[in-house]
Amino acid sequence: MPEPRTGVFICNCGTNIAKVVDCDAVAEAAAGMPGVVVARSYKYMCSNPGQEMIAQEIGDHDLERVVVAACSPRMHEPTFRRAVETAGLNPYLVEMANIREQCSWVHDDGARATEKAEDLVRAAVMRVAHHEPLERLSVDMCPNTLVIGGGIAGLTAALELAGAGKLVYLVERQPGLGGNVGRVDLTAPYLDSAPDILTDRITRVLEHPDITVMTNSEVVRLDGFVGNFTATLGVNCNDGPGEERRVDVGSVVVCTGYREFDASRATHLGYGKQPNVITSFEFEHMLRQGRIETKEGRLPQYVAIVHCVGSRSAEFHGYCSRVCCMTALKYAHEVKSALPGSYVSDVYVDMHAFGKGCEDFYRRSAEVKTLFLMYGKGEHPVVRRADPGDDCEMLITVDEQLSGETIELPADLIILMVGMEPREDAESVTRLVNISQDKDGWFIESHPKLDPVATTTDGVYIAGACQSPKDIPDSVAQARAAAARILGKIAKGKLEIDAMFAEIDQDRCSGCRVCNEICPYSAIEFDAAEHRSHVISALCKACGACVATCPSAAIKARHFTDEQIFAEIAGVLG
Amino acid sequence: MTFEPKIVGFLCNWCSYSGADLAGTSRIHYAPNVRVIRVMCSARIDPTFVIKALADGADGVLVCGCHPGDCHYSEGNYKTMRRMPLLKRMLADFGIEEERVRLEWVSASEGMRFADIVDDMTERLRALGPSPVKMALAGDAVER
Numbered sequence: 001m002p003e004p005r006t007g008v009f010i011c012n013c014g015t016n017i018a019k020v021v022d023c024d025a026v027a028e029a030a031a032g033m034p035g036v037v038v039a040r041s042y043k044y045m046c047s048n049p050g051q052e053m054i055a056q057e058i059g060d061h062d063l064e065r066v067v068v069a070a071c072s073p074r075m076h077e078p079t080f081r082r083a084v085e086t087a088g089l090n091p092y093l094v095e096m097a098n099i100r101e102q103c104s105w106v107h108d109d110g111a112r113a114t115e116k117a118e119d120l121v122r123a124a125v126m127r128v129a130h131h132e133p134l135e136r137l138s139v140d141m142c143p144n145t146l147v148i149g150g151g152i153a154g155l156t157a158a159l160e161l162a163g164a165g166k167l168v169y170l171v172e173r174q175p176g177l178g179g180n181v182g183r184v185d186l187t188a189p190y191l192d193s194a195p196d197i198l199t200d201r202i203t204r205v206l207e208h209p210d211i212t213v214m215t216n217s218e219v220v221r222l223d224g225f226v227g228n229f230t231a232t233l234g235v236n237c238n239d240g241p242g243e244e245r246r247v248d249v250g251s252v253v254v255c256t257g258y259r260e261f262d263a264s265r266a267t268h269l270g271y272g273k274q275p276n277v278i279t280s281f282e283f284e285h286m287l288r289q290g291r292i293e294t295k296e297g298r299l300p301q302y303v304a305i306v307h308c309v310g311s312r313s314a315e316f317h318g319y320c321s322r323v324c325c326m327t328a329l330k331y332a333h334e335v336k337s338a339l340p341g342s343y344v345s346d347v348y349v350d351m352h353a354f355g356k357g358c359e360d361f362y363r364r365s366a367e368v369k370t371l372f373l374m375y376g377k378g379e380h381p382v383v384r385r386a387d388p389g390d391d392c393e394m395l396i397t398v399d400e401q402l403s404g405e406t407i408e409l410p411a412d413l414i415i416l417m418v419g420m421e422p423r424e425d426a427e428s429v430t431r432l433v434n435i436s437q438d439k440d441g442w443f444i445e446s447h448p449k450l451d452p453v454a455t456t457t458d459g460v461y462i463a464g465a466c467q468s469p470k471d472i473p474d475s476v477a478q479a480r481a482a483a484a485r486i487l488g489k490i491a492k493g494k495l496e497i498d499a500m501f502a503e504i505d506q507d508r509c510s511g512c513r514v515c516n517e518i519c520p521y522s523a524i525e526f527d528a529a530e531h532r533s534h535v536i537s538a539l540c541k542a543c544g545a546c547v548a549t550c551p552s553a554a555i556k557a558r559h560f561t562d563e564q565i566f567a568e569i570a571g572v573l574g
Numbered sequence: 575m576t577f578e579p580k581i582v583g584f585l586c587n588w589c590s591y592s593g594a595d596l597a598g599t600s601r602i603h604y605a606p607n608v609r610v611i612r613v614m615c616s617a618r619i620d621p622t623f624v625i626k627a628l629a630d631g632a633d634g635v636l637v638c639g640c641h642p643g644d645c646h647y648s649e650g651n652y653k654t655m656r657r658m659p660l661l662k663r664m665l666a667d668f669g670i671e672e673e674r675v676r677l678e679w680v681s682a683s684e685g686m687r688f689a690d691i692v693d694d695m696t697e698r699l700r701a702l703g704p705s706p707v708k709m710a711l712a713g714d715a716v717e718r
Contacts, residue, residue, distance in 0.1 A: 072591075072595045072598070073612070074587075074591070074592065074595060098595075098610070100598065101594070101595040101597075101598030101599060102594055102595065102597075102598055102610055103606075105598035105599070105601055106597055106598050106601070106602065106603055106604055106606075106689070107603065107604075107606040108603060109606060112578075112606040113606055115606075116606050116609065119609050120609065120610075123609070123611070223648065427683060430681070430682065430683045431641065431644045431681055431682075431683075434588055434589070434592075434644075434646065434682055435682065435683075436592060436593075436596050436682045436683045436685075437683040438600065439600055444596070444599070456592055456595075456682070457588075500614070518653065520647050520648040520649050520650065521647075541647060542614055543614055543615035543617055543618065543646075543647035543650050544613065544614055544615055544617060544618030545615060545617035545618065545647065545650050545653055547618060547620070548617060548618055548619060548620040548621075548653075548657075549653070557614075557618060560613060560614060560618060562620065562622075565611065565613070565623060566623075566626055568611050569582060569611065569623065569626050569627050569630055569632075570626075570630055572582060572609035572611065573580060573582065573609075573627070573630040573631045573632055
């Protein structure tokens with residue numbers, strides 16, 4: 001049988017691939033591979049012109065198979081399947097070679113990366129020759145949603161979904177809802193009250209007939225796939241034995257938030273040693289109590305606010321925690337209005353006032369006579385106890401950048417603007433719902449710009465500060481975005497899923513029933529009369545465990561057949 | 575010139591392949607010796623795939639799946655966990671060193687771990703030298 005007519009399309013991904021892999025050389029090598037009648041290299045294959053080029057070449061060369069060497073198939077396989085479909089080719093007759101995530105982004109030796117890219121392209125060319133046209137399956141989309149975390153993001157997502165008439169299960173580990181926003185007094189930059197913002201939402205969530213709130217509860221496991229998940233919940237498991245409950249959901253929104261940096265790790269700031277060095281959250285607590293005072297119950301004359309505690313440092317976290325600068329300015333306002341005679345100083349690295357209304361807020365803060373002192377990134381202010389004759393309790397030594405002088409700053413109360421960090425058990429959450437963490441531990445979105453709330457696992461969304469440090473408006477926007485994505489899927493009612501299930505060749509089946517036992521979904525039935533097993537395709541999840549087990553080689557995994565994988569093995573080994 | 579081993583990696587789609595992609599998005603560099611083949615679950619990895627890779631000239635085969643307890647298909651990785659040692663014992667009888675076939679668990683968030691495994695395996699195989707299967711096949715070709 002002659003090789004099917006194959007077209008190979010090498011994406012440069014701007015310079016993402018081309019700066020390491022010689023894409024023209026790969027195209028040239030591909031042109032000599034079995035069955036290849038056209039091989040082209042192009043700047044962006046996923047762009048409209050790129051997709052049109054593929055469609056055009058399918059027509060011009062009567063292509064029967066297409067290979068796209070580009071990013072991970074987990075990124076753009078659906079894109080290229082659609083592209084070949086528009087040109088009349090069955091979407092399963094395309095195969096991707098991952099030459100970005102698993103080649104150009106992880107290697108710097110251009111020659112060896114190019115050689116590897118050629119091997120991966122050859123594997124795809126040889127594999128795709130064995131592909132068969134398949135039809136997609138249509139499955140129902142379960143309209144219920146699981147929201148993990150009852151902070152501002154989780155509450156918002158739940159209300160948005162329930163507002164559209166959909167059932168929501170909201171799971172919160174703590175005894176109460178509200179998350180970290182529940183620990184805050186006023187919010188920057190407009191100084192509206194956090195309790196007001198929250199109370200209204202919490203009440204609406206608790207009273208909503210379509211939202212089931214489970215506090216003191218956790219998600220134990222998540223099975224299934226988009227549209228058809230089953231979540232096992234440990235209800236009331238955090239304050240007793242609890243009970244296990246299973247719920248069917250079509251989507252999951254992860255809103256697990258952040259925890260604050262442990263200030264005692266920044267030892268030079270004296271937290272835990274000097275009684276009047278406190279964290280921003282401890283100061284919020286003080287504000288909610290309505291009295292700014294030292295541990296001894298005195299009114300402080302000198303209040304110092306130190307920025308970037310745990311953030312933007314080589315020692316702890318490299319990233320900016322985004323909310324602390326404006327919160328610090330808010331403190332200056334609140335101290336000045338409560339204690340008009342006090343002196344407030346703001347010890348900062350850079351002032352980040354990027355949000356709407358924030359720059360105005362910064363300007364107004366400068367007007368309320370706050371002393372701003374800039375310290376260098378990589379340096380740190382040092383806190384020590386004042387000497388007996390001083391009129392203050394502590395002194396902060398700052399190498400002030402703008403004046404170039406070393407300044408000793410008096411302080412009776414020092415507020416540390418602690419940054420955000422991923423929760424200690426963020427990794428177990430990623431394993432639970434099968435998503436990824438970046439180098440700092442934040443959850444990773446599907447695309448940093450174009451798909452900010454989806455993840456690489458279809459049907460699992462992320463919103464709020466679990467994705468990266470975020471203020472309330474951004475968390476709310478993400479939560480609403482996630483809800484909108486889910487409602488869009490629910491509105492369609494049906495989901496198209498890959499037609500990848502196992503099939504048993506009845507002539508080869510010996511009726512040994514080994515596969516019956518191995519299938520985790522009980523998707524294989526034994527027909528006693530015929531003495532043969534057969535797969536119930538609606539139950540099969542296409543893992544392929546039975547295929548590798550069958551002693552008679554009678555089971556075929558559609559789209560992952562032995563022939564296809566053997567061809568791929570031969571291909572990568574050239 | 576130093577010997578550069580070729581490693582065929584069989585990675586499950588849900589955890590390990592995502593983990594390998596994460597190494598990419600995080601720009602974690604590792605040895606360009608591995609060629610990855612994606613399967614839906616590590617339980618799909620038929621022992622014959624490993625044998626075929628060795629027969630076709632691979633110096634090593636890396637099998638990666640989800641951590642025990644985290645399998646997307648509930649328990650597929652437990653099957654892999656039992657199959658691989660059996661296969662390795664058989665391969666040992668054919669004179670194939672144990673280090674050439676390696677089973678590792680890599681989650682979707684373990685880009686760094688994947689990179690470390692590839693680097694470590696590459697280094698070990700460099701020290702071990704070319705696969706005896708490859709050498710025997712090359713020898714056969716010469717004799718013929």
